[in-house]
């Protein structure tokens with residue numbers, strides 16, 4: 318590490334176990350990890366190695382059985398569930414393989430409605446939605462609904478919706494696996510931009526080697542343990 322990044326997520330001795338007795342599965346087996354603002358980190362590993370579990374524990378979706386997660390100076394899982402939800406809504410953005418757009422809403426509405434729900438006034442929500450749609454290069458599709466757009470365009474709408482609240486922590490689970498080369502690269506570029514121009518921490522689970530050139534750091538996980546951690550030297 319040579320660029321003086323700021324640690325925004327610090328996980329210590331994380332453990333997550335599912336089931337009991339013979340059916341017991343250790344999904345996370347003592348994970349220590351620090352993640353920096355302004356960096357895009359890939360998490361790669363075989364199916365069942367604990368990738369999605371790690372995202373949900375770091376992103377405030379599912380509590381660990383043991384260990385702690387400090388986020389932006391606070392003990393995430395030491396807070397009440399109401400506070401955790403509030404923190405997550407304000408600061409965390411999620412991108413999943415299945416995009417989760419509302420079929421009846423236009424691209425513009427997909428972005429504006431959650432912003433209003435968060436308490437933004439109409440004028441701010443509208444201008445913010447316009448800005449992020451332009452950022453993902455879909456300004457001219459603002460009034461299209463999901464069934465009128467390609468998978469790649471819909472994923473970009475989902476990313477625009479996620480970016481609209483300017484989250485400082487971005488978690489992605491296989492964001493490009495359903496996309497062709499061109500859309501996959503566009504999505505990777507947008508995630509990189511979120512790290513570099515918005516100084517977000519981007520943590521991305523992927524099987525997709527095409528994302529490697531866009532990453533600052535690559536972690537490998539197996540059986541719930543980080544087995545390698547390589548910082549790419551970008552000079």
Ligand SMILES: Nc1ncnc2c1ncn2[C@@H]1O[C@H](COP(=O)(O)OP(=O)(O)O)[C@@H](O)[C@H]1O
Nearest residue numbers: 335336342344363364365366367368369370371
């Ligand atoms: N809700 C759950 N209930 C029971 N077992 C689970 C649950 N979630 C994950 N697991 C198990 O934990 C292990 C890690 O799962 P997961 O984190 O989803 O891995 P990955 O995302 O790397 O495929 C797997 O063995 C999986 O079957």
Ligand SMILES: [Mg+2]
Nearest residue numbers: 368369370490
């Ligand atoms: Mg998974």
